[in-house]
Amino acid sequence: MLSVQKLTKTYKTGDKALTDVSFDVAKGQVVGLIGPSGAGKSTLIRCINRLVEPSSGKVLLNDTDLVKLGTGDLRRARRRIGMIFQEYALVERLTVMENVLSGRLGYVSFWRSFTRKFPGADIAKAYRLLDRVGLSAHVDKRADALSGGQRQRVGIARALEQDPELLLIDEPTASLDPKTSRQIMRLIVEICREQELPAIINIHDVVLAQQFTDRIIGLQAGKVVFDGPPSGLTEDVLTQIYGAEDWTAMRKGNAEDEAAQAEAEAEATKMLRAL
Numbered sequence: 397m398l399s400v401q402k403l404t405k406t407y408k409t410g411d412k413a414l415t416d417v418s419f420d421v422a423k424g425q426v427v428g429l430i431g432p433s434g435a436g437k438s439t440l441i442r443c444i445n446r447l448v449e450p451s452s453g454k455v456l457l458n459d460t461d462l463v464k465l466g467t468g469d470l471r472r473a474r475r476r477i478g479m480i481f482q483e484y485a486l487v488e489r490l491t492v493m494e495n496v497l498s499g500r501l502g503y504v505s506f507w508r509s510f511t512r513k514f515p516g517a518d519i520a521k522a523y524r525l526l527d528r529v530g531l532s533a534h535v536d537k538r539a540d541a542l543s544g545g546q547r548q549r550v551g552i553a554r555a556l557e558q559d560p561e562l563l564l565i566d567e568p569t570a571s572l573d574p575k576t577s578r579q580i581m582r583l584i585v586e587i588c589r590e591q592e593l594p595a596i597i598n599i600h601d602v603v604l605a606q607q608f609t610d611r612i613i614g615l616q617a618g619k620v621v622f623d624g625p626p627s628g629l630t631e632d633v634l635t636q637i638y639g640a641e642d643w644t645a646m647r648k649g650n651a652e653d654e655a656a657q658a659e660a661e662a663e664a665t666k667m668l669r670a671l
């Protein structure tokens with residue numbers, strides 16, 4: 397379980413990015429983190445894995461306070477935090493399998509990683525995970541030969557190869573089309589349930605967050621202004637999180653995305669019928 401307690405971050409510039417942010421995430425629960433630009437979403441994710449140093453507060457991952465850890469212990473703790481990124485962060489010239497195995501780099505000796513001789517158990521696990529994310533047929537392909545959705549599946553498998561106790565996911569669908577975005581969200585949520593993994597997803601797309609996550613945390617100017625089930629995200633709450641003008645603009649944008657997707661699907665159906 398993850399427990400964030402009174403987390404506060406003030407940058408050296410004086411920007412107060414987070415103020416007394418507190419919440420717990422149980423095993424298997426997927427939390428969607430929403431809020432306008434500058435609300436503190438990235439800062440929160442980065443404070444949890446200490447890519448950004450919190451000013452005060454606690455981050456307990458299965459009872460270990462990550463904020464208190466020294467360099468060596470922090471490195472070991474970070475192995476247990478799987479990260480999934482918007483731009484996938486794959487090594488393009490390496491194969492799918494090699495990218496997934498890179499999730500073990502924190503565990504294997506320097507020599508093994510240098511020679512890329514991974515233990516058999518790691519390789520077997522990578523095969524299992526690639527099967528789970530639907531990439532069995534692409535194991536030996538180079539990452540740069542994959543589609544965006546396939547790349548993100550590699551990113552998911554790589555994070556799982558780490559044996560994580562927590563997933564931190566930054567805008568996983570921002571570079572994907574609406575249909576692929578839904579497939580990726582569904583996959584993430586299913587895997588979190590299967591492996592009882594807590595996850596926090598920084599996500600701009602409110603509709604997608606509502607559709608797939610178990611719980612939404614809304615940040616506004618560094619404070620939690622909503623924490624509850626997706627069904628609790630009423631127009632009033634969304635207006636409170638985003639401000640009236642921005643929420644109206646976002647809603648319009650979502651409607652346009654959906655209309656464009658429906659149009660593209662209708663066009664594809666028409667083309668297939670014409671074959």
Ligand SMILES: Nc1ncnc2c1ncn2[C@@H]1O[C@H](COP(=O)(O)OP(=O)(O)OP(=O)(O)O)[C@@H](O)[C@H]1O
Nearest residue numbers: 407409411413431432433434435436437438439440
């Ligand atoms: N390295 C930094 N130095 C100083 N201030 C920063 C730094 N990073 C972020 N901030 C400030 O902290 C606040 C929160 O920023 P953050 O990037 O966490 O927001 P966000 O919700 O992730 O925004 P976005 O959705 O645009 O990525 C903002 O006021 C921002 O200007």
